[in-house]
Amino acid sequence: MLLAAGIIILVLLLVLILKSNFLPGNIMALVPLIVAILLGLGFENTLKMAHKGILDVAAIVVLFIFASIFFGVVSDAGMFDPIIKGLMKSKWIGKSIFSVVCIAGIIAMAAHIDGQGVTTLIVTVPPMLIVFDKLHIKRSLLAMVFVLVTGSLDVLPWAGPVSRAATVTGIDVMVLFKALLPTMALGLILSFSALFIESRKEQKLGEFVPADGTTFGEMKSSEEETALYRPKMFWFNITLTVLVVVLLFAGMPPHITFLAGCGIVLPMNYRTGKEQNKRIKEHSGDILVSACTFIGAGIMLGIMEGGGIFTALGEGIAGLIPDALSPFIHFIFGVFVTPLSWLLNTDAMIYGIMPVIIKVGAESGISATKITAMIIAGRVMGTGLCLTTPSVYLGLGMMGLNYKDTFMRLAKWSFIIGEIVVIFTGIVVQ
Numbered sequence: 001m002l003l004a005a006g007i008i009i010l011v012l013l014l015v016l017i018l019k020s021n022f023l024p025g026n027i028m029a030l031v032p033l034i035v036a037i038l039l040g041l042g043f044e045n046t047l048k049m050a051h052k053g054i055l056d057v058a059a060i061v062v063l064f065i066f067a068s069i070f071f072g073v074v075s076d077a078g079m080f081d082p083i084i085k086g087l088m089k090s091k092w093i094g095k096s097i098f099s100v101v102c103i104a105g106i107i108a109m110a111a112h113i114d115g116q117g118v119t120t121l122i123v124t125v126p127p128m129l130i131v132f133d134k135l136h137i138k139r140s141l142l143a144m145v146f147v148l149v150t151g152s153l154d155v156l157p158w159a160g161p162v163s164r165a166a167t168v169t170g171i172d173v174m175v176l177f178k179a180l181l182p183t184m185a186l187g188l189i190l191s192f193s194a195l196f197i198e199s200r201k202e203q204k205l206g207e208f209v210p211a212d213g214t215t216f217g218e219m220k221s222s223e224e225e226t227a228l229y230r231p232k233m234f235w236f237n238i239t240l241t242v243l244v245v246v247l248l249f250a251g252m253p254p255h256i257t258f259l260a261g262c263g264i265v266l267p268m269n270y271r272t273g274k275e276q277n278k279r280i281k282e283h284s285g286d287i288l289v290s291a292c293t294f295i296g297a298g299i300m301l302g303i304m305e306g307g308g309i310f311t312a313l314g315e316g317i318a319g320l321i322p323d324a325l326s327p328f329i330h331f332i333f334g335v336f337v338t339p340l341s342w343l344l345n346t347d348a349m350i351y352g353i354m355p356v357i358i359k360v361g362a363e364s365g366i367s368a369t370k371i372t373a374m375i376i377a378g379r380v381m382g383t384g385l386c387l388t389t390p391s392v393y394l395g396l397g398m399m400g401l402n403y404k405d406t407f408m409r410l411a412k413w414s415f416i417i418g419e420i421v422v423i424f425t426g427i428v429v430q
Helices: 002-019 024-038 043-076 080-088 097-114 117-134 139-153 160-169 173-204 213-218 223-228 231-249 254-269 273-306 309-319 323-341 346-362 368-380 390-399 403-428
Strands: none
Touching (some): 043 117, 043 231, 043 254, 043 273, 097 117, 117 390, 139 403, 160 173, 254 273, 273 309, 273 390, 309 323, 323 346, 346 368
């Protein structure tokens, strides 16, 4: 029953989000609720699981709201403009789409050293989004950086997939990381290669506006935007932003950090209540839509995790492989890891599916390290498009993109690179 519920929920979610005009948040909330009740998980029990799921994502909702307002305010005040103008005066940066995408990738890699996707988004998206928009570069290329480049870096020892896998298997986290180092290198090479190909395609469309220091500075010149500038607050805003980022890396809860940051940055830049309200209202439209999506994702995860649906899916998938093919289970399952990662979150993959695959593989003499490394390699290349990961919607919300269009644009690269790194990992890891 649970297996059937999981399949029905995932199929309906994917079809409705990609094919219908319903908002993703509503789909993610209603489909699991209806299916769980109809299949007998109990009305009261289903609502309790949904409620727990909402509580689990509440911090992400708060983070998104206050981070969006914070960066919206410092951007309105003109904090990023001098930085970006200086960057665009370089002889190389801004002269081609790929040069800008490379900078975004390098910033994302540096920010992702702590292994936290939320921090990476917060540090990278606000300044780079301005550059992308000013130079008429499609935002989907920025999303591609997060799907591929930061995905490749998600094999760091302290990142979610590796640390979870080490906990489940008992394999030392550094053993896993060393085994995955060649995979990480290959993933980064393939990711930047894919970004180069897509950048060249965009360049040929002719919409790109090559940057030079002068023309870039003249692009933002409307009276309304100029009225919002606070040049005298530049160093204050820079200092406050750096302090906020430092606190994030130091372990301060991000949602509390940005809540406090907003409480300071709003009145310091816009002194009257009327001005502050106007700034909040100006940035609230996309925020509310994304917040609804996070809450819907929380309801979905609460029901699927609390009801044991993810575990049932893992056991059901492993049961599809005939005993005669058990010696090749790591490669057979490896082919499906990235596509499954578009549907199942990291916990479902690592805690629900991986132990079953390891158990079956052990009977054929396949090492737990090899299977674990292959699953992680495929998983990280699908994380950025995962339907059931709230941080995906955080990133899309910050970039002003929707899941459907982003998935249709980037799924092929996620799949191609995912398949290559999984097979490579299966060959090199013993």
